[in-house]
Amino acid sequence: MYGRKVKLRFFFVLSVLFILAFSAFLILKSLEENVIYFQSPSEIKSLSEIEKKKIRVGGMVKGGSISIQATDLKFVITDFKNEINVVYSGAIPNLFEEGKGVVAEGFLKDKNFFLATKILAKHDENYMPPEVKAAIEEK
Amino acid sequence: MFKYFQPNKIFSVTSRAPKYVFILFITVLSIGLVESLILSPEDYKQSHSVRIMYVHVPAAWITLGIFSSMTFLSIIGYIFKIRNFFLISKSLAPSGLVFNIIALVTGSIWGKPTWGTWWAWDARITSMLILGLFYIMYLIVWRIYEDDEKAFRMSSIITILGIINVPIIKYSVDWWNTLHQSSSINILAKSSIHSSMLLPLVIMTAAFALFSLLIFLMKYNTELIKIKNKGLDRL
DSSP states (O other): OOOHHHHHHHHHHHHHHHHHHHHHHHHHHHTHHHHOSOBOHHHHHTOSSOOOSOEEEEEEEOTTOOEEETTEEEEEEEOSSOEEEEEEOSOOOTTOOTTSEEEEEEEEEETTEEEEEEEEEEOOSOBOOHHHHHHHHHO | OGGGOOHHHHHHHHTTHHHHHHHHHHHHHHHHHHIIIIISOOBTTTBGGGGGHHHHHHHHHHHHHHHHHHHHHHHHHHHHTOHHHHHHHHHHHHHHHHHHHHHHHHHHHHHHHHTSOSOOOOHHHHHHHHHHHHHHHHHHHHHHOOSHHHHHHHHHHHHHHHHTHHHHHHHHHHHSOOSSOOOSOOSSSOOSBOHHHHHHHHHHHHHHHHHHHHHHHHHHHHHHHHHHHTTOSOO
């Protein structure tokens, strides 16, 4: 139906796309450590050595774990398997609260203790009016 | 069948279309803005800053949709040697770039009160920025190459290189840990966005799509006039 040249161009484009997709996959695979924005407490636990450079830890703020002592804010980040204690002093975002997502940037002192220099609240994908939220909580 | 695109015939339609599209756009945009700014409820957590989403998400969808269409048109244009498709693709690019910038800027405005930062180098945001760079490269190519054939070829290469980034943008939030939340709207599963918030989102998407169509028609008419002036009766 189509000419030989048309077919040739079609398979050329197809193979170019395939090669590009495959190279992109390999590049991203090898850069995975840099692509991820934060590590979970479980990933911190499985580290073989404590990193000196600045890292980010993310997860949920454990319920009832926030405590304020003088200028220090202490809380626990959990991924429901492992936990890490965080100490921070500075401004906190509005959406930072217990039971919600958080990303802390800073330095790891040991596998259970993280000294944060910056805190970001992570918003989840749920959007609903307050009344609906109240109705869900009643159930 | 592709060979018989008559610029005059196309022009007789596309030159009259913009004013109707414009009226429709204003109507849909007004409904969308009333719906998203006044009628829709505030979010239980973010309160009123959720309204930024009604601009942010449609803009992101439209910019991804436009880049995908541009790539599709460029590839088909290259395989079947249809000049018209390259011109359609060229005319689509500016509104795609505009919505890309809108998505980045509104995301930044939303990020400050919600996350606590204007910008984060996470996978979703960075890949979106890269898409913007591809749009810019694409538009620059059309400026650089005076020769049509060269511009067709180079612009197609840019779209093919850039399209690899599109699935990365879409799935970045699922593949890696990102600060950006994952998708709220699922076609197969239940969406995690309440229906009262989905409605303004859909209307705003329609409004932005109409805006892109309007800008596209204006750009495309310019292209057709250029061809007419060159004295070519056929694309």
